[in-house]
Structure formats: C-alpha cells, structure tokens
Amino acid sequence: MDEQALIQAALQGDMDAFNRLVLAFQDMVYNTAYRVMGESDAAEDATQEAFISVYKKLHTYRGGSFKAWVLRIVTNACYDELRRRQRRPVTPLEPELDDGELMESAKWMVDDAPSPEDMIDKSELDQAIQHCINELEEKFRIVVVLVDVAGEDYETASAAIRRPLGTVKSRLARARKKLQDCLQGFWELLPSRYRLSDEDSA
C-alpha cells in the first residue's frame, strides 16, 4: 500500500493503516526530535506527541509532501516540549547528606564503566557537535538539523518551519557560522579531514 492510500485509509478511521505510517516515519521523526531536543527522553516525548498530533490533524492535510507536513508537526512538538521543559526544568536526583544538605552532584549514581550505548553512540565528537547544536537558538537549530543533519532540501525545511526559502537560507548561514565558531573549541576531537581551523586548511 502506498503512502497516499495509507493516509486515505487512516482518514477513514483505519488505525492499522495509520500505524503503518508511524512505523515508516518514526526513525526520521525521532532522529530529528533527538537532534533538536538534545536528549533521548525529551525526544521520545516529542515524537509521541507529534504522532498523536498527526493523527488528530490528519484531516487538515491538503496534499503535497507528507514528509514535510509531518516534519512541520514534529517541529511544533519540539518547540512545545522545549518550552514545557523550560517552564518545568527537570530536577536531577540528588542524595542528601546526614545533616540534610544536598550533595553537590549526582555522581554517586553514575556507573564508572561505559555502557554499551556510550561506547557505540555517544562518542565524544557526537557529544561535542550536539553540544554546539544545543547552543544555537531554537529557530537556527531546527533549520540546521533539518538541512545539515537530516539532509532535507530547503523546500522541505521551508515547509516545515512555514517560512520562505530566503529565511531558510539566512538562518542556515547564521547557524553554520555559529556552529563553526563553537566547534573550533573541539578541534582536537575532529578527524584531520574535518578540522575547521585555518592552520589545517592552509
């Protein structure tokens, strides 16, 4: 069954058809949400919210790129989740000392041995890049994630953020400039072919 047929079936109330769409898009949606949010829990929340919104708003889909339409909803879900987390920052679990004072950090909870996930996914370079992405303003972050990380074209990014192509161009240029400056601080982590300093490129 192709995408449009699944959409039509979902519009008729076929939940299985809708879930097949979910399975087809969930990696793309989660990855985008993860790069925008910068952490897995928040990305999971945003992804789930995004799919619920997609289901509820499916009747408003008026053709065109379904992927761009889904990305627009993901973008909004990410913005909402970011704002929700800003309003209610997550308090880390911190143990109390005998006198009732809180310990300064929760390092006691950390297992010294690296987890398999850490070894495979959370390389230092990955963390450094994610750190620099997180430093960007939301409006720059979403564009750079869509175009440079997810590899979407400007048109899709423009449809996702509901801004003209020119805005995508200028936001992307600014985001790249900021990322470049930020990553200068992590140059030793970059493979030689990726190093961004003037000395290396000269």
Added chain:
Amino acid sequence: MKRCGISFKDMSRLSAYIDGYLFEEERDKFEARLAGSKELQLALIRQKRLKAVLRALPVKPAPRNFTLSPEMVVQRRTKSNLMLTFRFASAAAALLLVAVFAGELLLGSLFTAPQASLMVSEAALSGDADVAADEPMIIFWNSPDEGKGGGEEAMGIDGAPAETMIEAAQQEGGRVPESEERAAPAEEEPLIAESPEAETLILGLRPDEGGEVISQSGSQDVSSKAIDLPPIRWIEIGLGVLALGLGITAIVLRSKQRKTR
C-alpha cells in the same frame, strides 16, 4: 557579522552555493569572486567540512515503536476537550462578570444612586426608622454657644445646650429624636429623673440594660443588611464564584494531563 574580511552576505552566498541554491547568474558571479579570493576559498573549505561533519552524525533509531492505540487517542481527546470546555466556560463567566460590572458602572446613576442614599440614611438612623421615613434628620455639630469643642455640653447631658437643640429642632418643625429626648431635662424624660442612679447612666441607659439593647439592634441590622443585597450583587458574586471554580478545575485538569505525559 564579519570575520576574516568576509561579510555576512558572502557567508550567506557561500552557504547557498554549497547547497546549490544560487541562481545561475549569481553563481557565476560568485565563482568569479571565489577564484580571486583566498579568504573565500578558505571559508568554502571550512563550510564544506562542517557540512560533512554534521552529515556524519550517527542516525538515532527510534528506541521503541510509537504506534498509537485507539484508547490513547480517545482518552487524550476527551481529557483535552473537557479541559478546553472548563477553560472557555471560566473565561466566559469572567467576561460576563466584567460586563455586569461595566453595565452597573455605566447605568449606576439610574438605579443605584437612590438605593445608595436610602441605605446611608438607614444606616445613620438605624435605631429610629420611623423618624427617618417621615422627616429629614437634623444634625447639630458642637454647641450653639460658640463651640466649646464638644464634650458634655455638646452632647446635651448638661441640660441647657440640649434644650437649645430641642427648641431648634421644634422651630424647624421636625420631631425631636428619642435619643435627644432621653438626654433632655427631667420633666421630658421621667425615666432618668425618677431613677435613683441617674448619675451612673451611660447615654441615658442603665449599665445593666445598655449592652443587651445595643447588641440586639446591632445583630438585627447586620442580618437585615446581608439579606437586603441587591440582586445585581448576587449575580456578580455568583459569576465570580463560577469563574473561579471553573478556572481552578481547568488548571487541575491541565496539571493532571501534564503529569500523565
């Protein structure tokens, strides 16, 4: 934004050039400039590397399936609809309250002013309603003889000033209030004259009677005023309570909804 002699406009063109988003004419011009500028060439290399670094980031696969069940959608929709209903109802009640207030302010002179003056006179003559209904109230400030700062003479306890007050009131054609009659000389108030403890009276009342009488009339006044609120006040209070109650319910529902997320 200018760094290493490259303007933001050039950075923007460079960024679009890498992605192939420059128009043909613009691209040719930019390539000509690029060929003659070492700085632009370096910037181009840096941007290409950055793009490569970002594209090399590992794709994070979904940690679980995000498929929906009918219960998930229905439950969320019901909660959200309920919360929206309460929120709008609360806002509507608040708006209505504001409208009633505004209407009362605008039309106040038509129907609340006479009511207010009536309430004032009732409050002033709480113990003597009949007199208030028939005649205007007469108020004497200080004693007539060049004002001695009030005190016993002004209060009419000493005799002469009180007589003057009563005479003045009678000349005006008004009836002397009972309270003043009580304070008048012996022949007009036999109760005081016959009393062996006249000097111990406080405002013409025996100490053992006074407290009781005052407290009774006071409690009656309070209860009658509470009941006599105009209907518009009841409407306002009702709307206020309704807006507050619905608003609190909406907040509680919203916080519950957030906790379940």
